[in-house]
Amino acid sequence: MSWKGQILSAILAAAGVIAVAWLGGTKALGAHHFWSVKVALIGAPIGAILALATARLPRLPAIAGFTVLTLAAFAAAKWGQTEFANSYAENQLAGKFWYFGWIAAALALTTTASKLMGMIGRTE
Numbered sequence: 001m002s003w004k005g006q007i008l009s010a011i012l013a014a015a016g017v018i019a020v021a022w023l024g025g026t027k028a029l030g031a032h033h034f035w036s037v038k039v040a041l042i043g044a045p046i047g048a049i050l051a052l053a054t055a056r057l058p059r060l061p062a063i064a065g066f067t068v069l070t071l072a073a074f075a076a077a078k079w080g081q082t083e084f085a086n087s088y089a090e091n092q093l094a095g096k097f098w099y100f101g102w103i104a105a106a107l108a109l110t111t112t113a114s115k116l117m118g119m120i121g122r123t124e
Contacts, residue, residue: 005118012114012117013051013117017109018041021036021040022037022040031102035099035102043110044110047107047111047114048110051111059115059119063119066112069108074105076097076101077105079101080094080097084097
């Protein structure tokens with residue numbers, strides 16, 4: 001894929017993740033309503049840059065790796081949410097896992113989506 005195509009897929013992936021957050025997708029999955037869009041605004045652009053930085057990696061292993069990272073980040077965010085709520089907002093480490101887990105999930109999801117978009121129309 002050309003650099004223009006890679007840049008376009010990275011931008012579209014970031015815009016998609018931000019749009020889902022803006023429409024309430026992250027909030028519905030467990031992000032706090034105060035920062036449910038903010039985590040996507042932070043993580044998605046970094047994920048787009050990471051997608052461009054890893055453009056030369058073989059596609060299928062990259063997609064598999066970033067999919068695993070997406071699931072791990074989401075699991076960390078859900079663990080943080082549960083522990084933070086169970087501690088009545090006193091476990092600060094769990095709160096950080098909740099917040100930064102969502103940023104990492106947005107980052108990894110953007111990178112995964114960009115890599116998947118790069119496969120569309122490929123005949124190799």
